[in-house]
Amino acid sequence: MKHPVDVHVGKRIRHRRWTLGTTQQQLADKVGIKFQQIQKYETGANRVSASRLWDIAGALGVPVSFFFEGMDGQARPELAGGPAMPDDILSDREALELLRSYYAIPEAQRRRLFDLARVLSDAA
Known part of the structure; x- marks a missing residue:
């Protein structure tokens, strides 16, 4: 087992x-x-x-x-x-592909996307 x-x-x-x-x-x-x-x-x-x-x-x-x-x-x-x-x-392959795509974004834009996701998740 x-x-x-x-x-x-x-x-x-x-x-x-x-x-x-x-x-x-x-x-x-x-x-x-x-x-x-x-x-x-x-x-x-x-x-x-x-x-x-x-x-x-x-x-x-x-x-x-x-x-x-x-x-x-x-x-x-x-x-x-x-x-x-x-x-x-x-x-979950989709989650890992999302993660890989996220880190392919330039750092400044990635930070903005992260901040947006945090705001959206707090609003939910």
């Missing part, structure tokens, strides 16, 4: 990989493993060892702690009184 932490870490790996526009094969090449192993990590079918997670974090340009963000109740907006987010937001 899959452990929830392994599934969460796998989703975070997939999320970061998609955000960067990196394929499983490209990530596997950087880490020195087969892409099938990346598939297994991303689904939570296989646990990621500490040393492998360290390598994956380096290849994806994030600290190891990135993969555990959202594991405690403090990081979940619905528990902090904010809007509820689907549990599988990291596996």
Whole structure:
């Protein structure tokens, strides 16, 4: 049976990989493993060892702690009184494509868009 932490870490790996526009094969090449192993990590079918997670974090340009963000109740907006987010937001391709498009916008315009979104969400 899959452990929830392994599934969460796998989703975070997939999320970061998609955000960067990196394929499983490209990530596997950087880490020195087969892409099938990346598939297994991303689904939570296989646990990621500490040393492998360290390598994956380096290849994806994030600290190891990135993969555990959202594991405690403090990081979940619905528990902090904010809007509820689907549990599988990291596996939603549309959300990740939106994120990638957002970061493709020049910084000054991106800041204005962010401010607009914040105002609209407060008004709702």
